Amino acid sequence: MMAFPFGNIAGLSMLVGSFLQGQPIVLLERFSLDAWRRYIAEYRPTASCLPSSAIPMILEAEIPPEELAKLSYISTGAAPLDTDIQRQFQDKYQIRVLLIYGATEFGGPVTAMTPELDTEWGDTKLGSSGRPLPGAQLRLRDPEGGQIIDSPGTGLLEVISPRMGPEWISTSDLVTIDADGFLFCIGRADGAIMRGGFKVLPETVEQVL
Numbered sequence: 095m096m097a098f099p100f101g102n103i104a105g106l107s108m109l110v111g112s113f114l115q116g117q118p119i120v121l122l123e124r125f126s127l128d129a130w131r132r133y134i135a136e137y138r139p140t141a142s143c144l145p146s147s148a149i150p151m152i153l154e155a156e157i158p159p160e161e162l163a164k165l166s167y168i169s170t171g172a173a174p175l176d177t178d179i180q181r182q183f184q185d186k187y188q189i190r191v192l193l194i195y196g197a198t199e200f201g202g203p204v205t206a207m208t209p210e211l212d213t214e215w216g217d218t219k220l221g222s223s224g225r226p227l228p229g230a231q232l233r234l235r236d237p238e239g240g241q242i243i244d245s246p247g248t249g250l251l252e253v254i255s256p257r258m259g260p261e262w263i264s265t266s267d268l269v270t271i272d273a274d275g276f277l278f279c280i281g282r283a284d285g286a287i288m289r290g291g292f293k294v295l296p297e298t299v300e301q302v303l
Contacts, residue, residue: 134164
């Protein structure tokens with residue numbers, strides 16, 4: 095089922111991927127939870143792909159776990175997902191939530207928590223968007239001084255995406271790369287609010303609310 099619009103890079107990737115694999119497509123005029131539930135009931139997929147905002151929607155709708163029993167995992171991206179929501183969802187439904195990180199300027203995803211990585215690492219990497227996909231390279235730049243930071247560490251993400259060429263692509267995303275090479279998205283550095291000498295990220299405020 096196409097859960098992202100064609101104008102979004104995720105939707106375009108899903109569309110092309112479905113064509114290349116010869117998969118039929120369920121196309122909605124717009125995403126709705128009720129339509130997704132009908133899709134799950136009719137086609138009984140073992141995996142699904144949803145925007146991260148749909149995960150709390152499923153919890154709030156109190157969908158019975160037996161209704162989603164065929165699903166083993168849901169891939170999600172396009173926005174941060176609070177780790178408490180991720181944990182609640184996984185505990186209630188016994189469905190793994192696998193995060194993906196990508197952007198239009200990368201031509202699609204560049205990191206992913208794959209089912210294989212999730213099986214190996216489990217909740218020790220809760221909230222991570224996984225490791226780089228084949229050919230992708232990541233590095234960190236200090237947001238204050240501009241110098242390259244050796245991983246592990248936290249800084250502004252720069253990416254080489256093999257789809258787009260050999261050049262480093264700079265982002266405004268503040269991320270952590272841990273000692274095992276897993277990416278954790280923190281928020282948009284260009285949206286940070288300076289208050290009393292402290293940087294407050296809107297994503298942190300949103301999670302608290």
